Amino acid sequence: MSKPSAASATEPDATPPAVSSTSSYQRTRRLLLVGWETLISVAATFLGLLFITFVIGRLMPADPLLAIVGERASAETYNRVREELGLNLPIWRQFLIYAWDVVRGDFGMSVLTARPVSEDLLRVFPATAELSIVGIFIGVVAGVPLGVWAAVYRNSFLDHVMRVLGLVGYSVPIFWLGIMGLLVFYLELQWVAGPGRLEVYLDGEVPTVTGMILVDSIIAGDWEVFNNALSHIILPASLLGYYSLAYISRMTRSLMLEQLNQDYLLTARIKGMRQSRLIWRHAFGNILVPLITVIALSFAGLLEGSVLTETVFAWPGIGRYITNALLNADMNAVLGGTIVVGTVFVGVNLLSDVLYRIVDPRAR
Numbered sequence: 001m002s003k004p005s006a007a008s009a010t011e012p013d014a015t016p017p018a019v020s021s022t023s024s025y026q027r028t029r030r031l032l033l034v035g036w037e038t039l040i041s042v043a044a045t046f047l048g049l050l051f052i053t054f055v056i057g058r059l060m061p062a063d064p065l066l067a068i069v070g071e072r073a074s075a076e077t078y079n080r081v082r083e084e085l086g087l088n089l090p091i092w093r094q095f096l097i098y099a100w101d102v103v104r105g106d107f108g109m110s111v112l113t114a115r116p117v118s119e120d121l122l123r124v125f126p127a128t129a130e131l132s133i134v135g136i137f138i139g140v141v142a143g144v145p146l147g148v149w150a151a152v153y154r155n156s157f158l159d160h161v162m163r164v165l166g167l168v169g170y171s172v173p174i175f176w177l178g179i180m181g182l183l184v185f186y187l188e189l190q191w192v193a194g195p196g197r198l199e200v201y202l203d204g205e206v207p208t209v210t211g212m213i214l215v216d217s218i219i220a221g222d223w224e225v226f227n228n229a230l231s232h233i234i235l236p237a238s239l240l241g242y243y244s245l246a247y248i249s250r251m252t253r254s255l256m257l258e259q260l261n262q263d264y265l266l267t268a269r270i271k272g273m274r275q276s277r278l279i280w281r282h283a284f285g286n287i288l289v290p291l292i293t294v295i296a297l298s299f300a301g302l303l304e305g306s307v308l309t310e311t312v313f314a315w316p317g318i319g320r321y322i323t324n325a326l327l328n329a330d331m332n333a334v335l336g337g338t339i340v341v342g343t344v345f346v347g348v349n350l351l352s353d354v355l356y357r358i359v360d361p362r363a364r
Contacts, residue, residue: 038350038353042346042350045346046343046346047099049339049342049343049346050095050098050099050102050339051095053335053338053339053342054094054095054098054099054335056335056338057331057334057335058091065078065081065082065085065087102339105118106118107121107332107333107335107336107339108332108336109332110325110330110332110333111328111329111330111332111333112324112325112328112330112333113333117332117333117336117337118336120321120333120336121318121321121336121337121340122211123211124316124317124318124320124321125211125317125318125340126210126211126212127197127211127212127315127316127317127318128303128306128310128315128317128318128319129211129212129303130211130212130213130214130215130233131233131236131237131240131302131306131309131310131315131317132240132299132302132303132306134214134233134234134237134240134241135236135237135238135239135240135241135243135244135302135306136240136241136244136295136298136299136302137241138237138238138240138241138242138244138245139240139241139242139243139244139245139247139248139298140244140248140295142241142245142249143244143245143246143247143248143249143252144248144249144252144291146162146245146249146252147162147248147249147250147251147252147253147256148252148253148256148279148280148284149162150162150163150249150253151252151253151254151256151257151260152256152260152279154257159253162249162253163250165245165246165249166246166247166249166250167246168246169242169243169245169246169247170246170247173308174239174240174243174308174309175308175309175311175312177239177242178235178236178239178308178309178312178313179312181235181238181239182194182195182235182312182313185235186235192231192232192234192235193228193231193232194232195232195312195313195314195315196232196313196314196315196316197213197229197232197233197315197316198213198225198228198229198232199228202224202225202228205222205224205225206219206220206222206225207220213225213226213229214226214229214230214233217229235313236309236310236312236313236315239309240302240306240309243302244298244299244301244302247294247298248294248295248298251290251291251294252287252291252294255287255290255291256283256284256287258287259282259283259284259286259287260283264282265278265282265283268282288359289356289359292352292355292356292359293352295352296348296349296351296352299348300344300345300348300349303341303344303345303348304319304341304344304345306319307319307320307322307323311323318337318340318341321333321337322334322337322338325337
């Protein structure tokens with residue numbers, strides 16, 4: 001029986017590269033399949049959003065044509081404008097025209113501002129985004145640790161305080177909290193600035209880059225504008241942050257309680273693992289995926305639900321813009337704002353899905 005030669009003994013095996021190549025191909029194929037499914041899901045959701053907004057625009061009792069031509073316009077003028085807007089066409093054709101215009105970013109003209117709705121949305125949406133980002137930052141930074149501590153020290157004084165704060169945040173109307181906040185912190189204590197985003201004499205002092213005054217003032221290096229904008233945004237953002245804190249802390253507490261009762265943590269505790277490592281590395285690490293969903297939904301809720309806050313604080317955001325448009329039967333502005341908010345909601349959920357795959361390798 002012949003012995004294997006030295007060359008054959010040291011010759012690399014060709015099987016591992018083949019297995020590695022197959023595994024890489026399967027991984028790439030899986031990623032492409034997931035990407036394609038996500039794309040189809042987003043497209044179907046956006047199409048459904050377009051259809052719902054179109055139906056709402058046609059079922060509204062207010063007549064948008066009267067807002068354009070006026071109540072004293074003649075029947076001839078009314079019919080002429082109706083034909084110019086394509087409202088005399090079959091309903092299916094109206095929807096196709098509407099969908100194509102929206103895809104091109106054309107939401108029509110606003111009756112209130114006499115400008116394209118897309119320009120108005122580019123002007124007001126950064127104000128809402130800035131307010132919501134600061135609010136969700138406060139809610140996450142405060143809500144997540146408080147929820148974790150409330151779960152670790154269950155039924156303690158801290159836990160009871162957190163549950164009461166959460167109940168108040170859910171029960172008290174946010175517009176009432178806004179009015180009380182203005183009376184106490186602005187009128188009486190004068191700790192913060194009043195309604196609006198900026199004092200009138202500072203308006204237009206920094207060039208618009210992002211539309212967010214805090215960011216634009218940092219880019220321009222104008223700290224007077226930054227401090228003034230911060231004093232205006234801190235109160236409404238804190239109220240939104242408190243509203244999201246109530247939800248985030250409650251959900252964090254619930255998720256942590258479920259993990260703290262698992263057997264693997266009991267085993268780690270018996271082996272002498274430090275309490276901080278056990279809580280933040282293992283228990284908290286296992287709730288990151290559902291917690292991302294909670295934070296994403298809370299942020300999307302702030303974007304679409306800040307109408308009352310913007311009204312109380314005279315904040316020139318998209319919620320106030322849609323409200324004013326709705327009160328004046330400016331349907332192009334109403335539908336355009338609704339589509340933008342819905343699109344952002346879909347985008348936030350898509351971002352949370354991407355973060356799932358980064359945080360949890362099993363979802364890749």
